[in-house]
Amino acid sequence: MKILVVNPNSTAAMTDKAVAAAQAVVHSDTVIVGATGTGPASIEGHYDEAMSLPGLLAEVAKAEAAGIDGIVVACFDDPGIGACRELASGPVIGLCEAAVKAASMLSTSFSVVTTLPRSIPVIEHLIHGYGLSHQCRRVRSAAIPVLALEEEGSGAREKVRDEILRAIEEDHCEAVVLGCAGMADLTEWLSAETGIPVIDGVTVAAKMIEALVGAGLKTSKISGYSTPNKK
Amino acid sequence: MKILVVNPNSTAAMTDKAVAAAQAVVHSDTVIVGATGTGPASIEGHYDEAMSLPGLLAEVAKAEAAGIDGIVVACFDDPGIGACRELASGPVIGLCEAAVKAASMLSTSFSVVTTLPRSIPVIEHLIHGYGLSHQCRRVRSAAIPVLALEEEGSGAREKVRDEILRAIEEDHCEAVVLGCAGMADLTEWLSAETGIPVIDGVTVAAKMIEALVGAGLKTSKISGYSTPNKK
Amino acid sequence: MKILVVNPNSTAAMTDKAVAAAQAVVHSDTVIVGATGTGPASIEGHYDEAMSLPGLLAEVAKAEAAGIDGIVVACFDDPGIGACRELASGPVIGLCEAAVKAASMLSTSFSVVTTLPRSIPVIEHLIHGYGLSHQCRRVRSAAIPVLALEEEGSGAREKVRDEILRAIEEDHCEAVVLGCAGMADLTEWLSAETGIPVIDGVTVAAKMIEALVGAGLKTSKISGYSTPNKK
Amino acid sequence: MKILVVNPNSTAAMTDKAVAAAQAVVHSDTVIVGATGTGPASIEGHYDEAMSLPGLLAEVAKAEAAGIDGIVVACFDDPGIGACRELASGPVIGLCEAAVKAASMLSTSFSVVTTLPRSIPVIEHLIHGYGLSHQCRRVRSAAIPVLALEEEGSGAREKVRDEILRAIEEDHCEAVVLGCAGMADLTEWLSAETGIPVIDGVTVAAKMIEALVGAGLKTSKISGYSTPNKK
Amino acid sequence: MKILVVNPNSTAAMTDKAVAAAQAVVHSDTVIVGATGTGPASIEGHYDEAMSLPGLLAEVAKAEAAGIDGIVVACFDDPGIGACRELASGPVIGLCEAAVKAASMLSTSFSVVTTLPRSIPVIEHLIHGYGLSHQCRRVRSAAIPVLALEEEGSGAREKVRDEILRAIEEDHCEAVVLGCAGMADLTEWLSAETGIPVIDGVTVAAKMIEALVGAGLKTSKISGYSTPNKK
Amino acid sequence: MKILVVNPNSTAAMTDKAVAAAQAVVHSDTVIVGATGTGPASIEGHYDEAMSLPGLLAEVAKAEAAGIDGIVVACFDDPGIGACRELASGPVIGLCEAAVKAASMLSTSFSVVTTLPRSIPVIEHLIHGYGLSHQCRRVRSAAIPVLALEEEGSGAREKVRDEILRAIEEDHCEAVVLGCAGMADLTEWLSAETGIPVIDGVTVAAKMIEALVGAGLKTSKISGYSTPNKK
Missing domain, CATH: 3.40.50.12500 (Rossmann fold)
Incomplete structure (x- = not known):
């Protein structure tokens, strides 16, 4: 199983810390893939959160194309969770x-x-x-x-x-x-x-995604989280 | 009084329609300033909404710098309202x-x-x-x-x-x-x-912003909507 | 546009203050019409509120007959708002x-x-x-x-x-x-x-009523706020 | 024990029916005292409710002065309950x-x-x-x-x-x-x-008031339902 | 009228106190029947509550068979109220x-x-x-x-x-x-x-049950509180 | 890791089905321990639920003494969860x-x-x-x-x-x-x-318990779920 842990801010040290925290608790056959956003260096409020979204979603789309099984958005403000769920087939959760x-x-x-x-x-x-x-x-x-x-x-x-x-x-x-x-x-x-x-x-999100994927569950695609419409 | 009506999607025809609807109801001394985002052509779901935010926020920042009194975000999904409120001194509302x-x-x-x-x-x-x-x-x-x-x-x-x-x-x-x-x-x-x-x-948001500005009210700056932190 | 600012208590000085506060913020072409109730000198609790209602509703009915566009009930306990909405064709709001x-x-x-x-x-x-x-x-x-x-x-x-x-x-x-x-x-x-x-x-209620009237909106008349039944 | 069953509308036949319904279920030593309001003939909506209040409160005050133990306001819209509780020492309930x-x-x-x-x-x-x-x-x-x-x-x-x-x-x-x-x-x-x-x-309200009075309970007088302030 | 006051813990002194408190407030023709559970000596938390249920339900079933009119479960944690309502035809309430x-x-x-x-x-x-x-x-x-x-x-x-x-x-x-x-x-x-x-x-529950029984009301038997299914 | 899957009803076939469903999704190094209650053959309503609790809690206590890491109560009515959490050191969840x-x-x-x-x-x-x-x-x-x-x-x-x-x-x-x-x-x-x-x-509960245990989390013992008091 491969789980993306994507840090929506642009501070790679925080990504490393999150990946380490996640890797420390998942099973030995679960691979944690880290990714770092291109937005603000930290997310402190609504503006930072908004500015982090395109970078976050680009990482999610890339991981999805590469066949990721589940996604942790490693920020406590739960930025863009609905948008990530539209892009993802597997489960997605914020901290x-x-x-x-x-x-x-x-x-x-x-x-x-x-x-x-x-x-x-x-x-x-x-x-x-x-x-x-x-x-x-x-x-x-x-x-x-x-x-x-x-x-x-x-x-x-x-x-x-x-x-x-x-x-x-x-x-x-x-x-x-x-x-x-x-x-x-x-x-x-x-x-x-x-x-x-x-x-x-971070720890609990990684384990919950591992649990949902392990239970064979995926994000529903019939209404609120359906794939973005082509324009 | 100058009110920004910013359409977060990139379809200029929708901006024109919103500006016209707003201009038709505000007082003769209220100027409606239109602006169009750079995101998706329409906002249909969470992903479109997220992708519209940087363009929306750029327009808000520009208008704020130019001394706008209040802001209508002309989309019914109320995208980025918290972030706009952090950037704005005056009131901000979504449809x-x-x-x-x-x-x-x-x-x-x-x-x-x-x-x-x-x-x-x-x-x-x-x-x-x-x-x-x-x-x-x-x-x-x-x-x-x-x-x-x-x-x-x-x-x-x-x-x-x-x-x-x-x-x-x-x-x-x-x-x-x-x-x-x-x-x-x-x-x-x-x-x-x-x-x-x-x-x-659109109509009611423009009138409500006109009302809040006219009542001398501004967005609170002491916690949730304080100006974004410098990084 | 004519807006009634009706003070449900019987202290005319409070009516004057409310009318002045409202007039100070509305547009120059909006006329604030003041009215004073016949109930208690101040509204401090449920009983005072109840006793203010007939006087309040009489003023509302009178203003309605004279063609008022919207109504502010100038008391923070929002007395009789539902009843006022039944009598009024335009919008009604309490403080x-x-x-x-x-x-x-x-x-x-x-x-x-x-x-x-x-x-x-x-x-x-x-x-x-x-x-x-x-x-x-x-x-x-x-x-x-x-x-x-x-x-x-x-x-x-x-x-x-x-x-x-x-x-x-x-x-x-x-x-x-x-x-x-x-x-x-x-x-x-x-x-x-x-x-x-x-x-x-007072200020914000006057501006909101001005906004709702200006947006062409009226109180719904099809159920909860329909005109009182003839007996 | 004496319980007031006060019908806030002015239709005496409805008072009689309510008094009969209450008397039929209370204990033999509980006296139901009926009273009829001076407002509309029936209460159909907010306006009728508001117009019924002065008559209702006059009856409550009169009964209170005469030493009533508890009060049923015999209308399903629960008009003026807070105001009645301010006047009453015993418990008050609406239908x-x-x-x-x-x-x-x-x-x-x-x-x-x-x-x-x-x-x-x-x-x-x-x-x-x-x-x-x-x-x-x-x-x-x-x-x-x-x-x-x-x-x-x-x-x-x-x-x-x-x-x-x-x-x-x-x-x-x-x-x-x-x-x-x-x-x-x-x-x-x-x-x-x-x-x-x-x-x-009606039935259940009369029995509940009888129960609350029988349990020795009274309306709290320290804040929300304290006796109306003298003006 | 006969009302069961069942203490779900096994401390008979508490039963006696509850029975006395109830008997002191009900009408002279209402009989309070006391019963004591077989569970813990006091109910302090979820476990004690759970362990009190079989004894409580046995008393309720016994009283029901003997023709009880209503039931007070004399514990403030309201243990097993739904289960008691399934067994009872009359009203049941917890403290x-x-x-x-x-x-x-x-x-x-x-x-x-x-x-x-x-x-x-x-x-x-x-x-x-x-x-x-x-x-x-x-x-x-x-x-x-x-x-x-x-x-x-x-x-x-x-x-x-x-x-x-x-x-x-x-x-x-x-x-x-x-x-x-x-x-x-x-x-x-x-x-x-x-x-x-x-x-x-205790006092108020006894009076409320007396009131509900006196109003001719019984527990609904068509869904959530229907009689337990035979296995 | 050892997880108890305890079926609170007494139908062993349902226990077997639940254990099989859980075992099918957990990791190869997680052991599912099945247990069957002593209550009703199925749990259909509040009474059945109440009667299942002593048997359920006995199994939980036994497993806890034997060093279980987490517990699934395999019934959709979530019977006795609070009581189980008082007995358990690890996490407990119902379906x-x-x-x-x-x-x-x-x-x-x-x-x-x-x-x-x-x-x-x-x-x-x-x-x-x-x-x-x-x-x-x-x-x-x-x-x-x-x-x-x-x-x-x-x-x-x-x-x-x-x-x-x-x-x-x-x-x-x-x-x-x-x-x-x-x-x-x-x-x-x-x-x-x-x-x-x-x-x-069943599936998702087993995976969630595996996740919570794997994240190093335990049931809080400082108030609501503290160990039952000795009597």
């Missing part, structure tokens, strides 16, 4: 959808910890669309730029941990979802530090 | 949001009539996000491609009228929203033929 | 509906600041009905009686400002809606003091 | 709230059969406010004026029965709520004819 | 459904105070299912084990009172629902100490 | 939750086809709890008893196919979820006959 649906199976309620405050309403809107607002206690921000997660000594990981501890104390949540692809390598440490399930979108 | 919110003020329930079946779930998702599912009886399709609305003798207008009549009969709706920018010139005829308020997004 | 729908177009989330705590559940119920609970962070009260807004030296305006500042700090809202018609003259000052969009219902 | 909450305890889903189509959106809005839309299959109308229920030979009762049979067939509902106070005397016959629980608001 | 629906008639918003934190999500899930999340400010725990309510000198009643006072202060709720059958004997004292309606599920 | 969450990732809307009409409200209630009502077009029944699926020549599989075809035609759904564990062996044939994704709960 937010994968992570919050997993969280909803492992706890009665969860909070999300993301990077910047401006991403909070984006994520709240996604969760409302996924129907899980009643299980989401709160979407929080650790007030760090996305790229600080890539810098040694930025103190970013400690800020994420402290925000998780506040979430447990104030929100009475039972699990925490990490609201940024760039946090994938912190999951184990954060879970150990905080004592609750900490859910990283 | 679906404008039209369904207007419909919710004029009737206790409404139905939407769009072009192709594949647009139905896109519109349902938008209406769910706008919180108006409980007032929307049904989203229907007249089963016509968007561009048929531009062709003489395609029978498209009669199909739209017949679908509205079915909506009245079957959905017991009190108003109908036209679910495509390309139907703007049919509004008056459709209302006369069917006897209920028929709401065209 | 809460106009303001929260405007807020939903200018921000991803907003809070409301009203006068007395007893109005909080009334407004929450309205917002639930309008489908915007998911965008409303919180309905707050500045703990001032409605008529204190009319008194020099009551400290009311400072209390409203301080409550808005608390809303920004605690609710992380991006805009604030003023939850009382009597706050209309404070809007500009409050926005300057707090740095976020502050939305006054 | 719709009582009947749909009872239906939600006796079945997994129900439909409502009312008189005129114009009442459908009024009732749908109430049920949305009560949070029971997910258990309400459909609100239907038998297309009869309210007062036809009072006329011999109008065929009204057969029309109601036929609509209930259609509700069972088409909606797969498990119970039916009668959406008009004037249907109270048909309940037993309709249940026998259709084989499912048919729930009349 | 949570009865109490929150009563609270929704007496106040615009309420909070719940239960025993242990682990019961909070169970109750939140129930309230979501009953459609009353929008009226429930918060579900709180007094952090006491269920059986502490049965022990002299445990300080449990003071903890419950203090939590109610915090709910009034922090949640701005207008009424409080007691989230455990074992609190039934504290209601009067708590209401006196806190000044707001304090609603005990 | 309905797994299948509808998968369907929500593969289509914009889906319908469910179950066996008997009495199961429809059970499933609707589950889907409401999972927050996916807005993506579920309709829950339908093929009007066949569960055990007919085990009988040669019962015509059951054709009835299921015909109901799926009606769902496509009438509901405009894009995928169908099979609402009974006993349909697991029909999936491939039904998908071929109908041309849309047909989603079987």
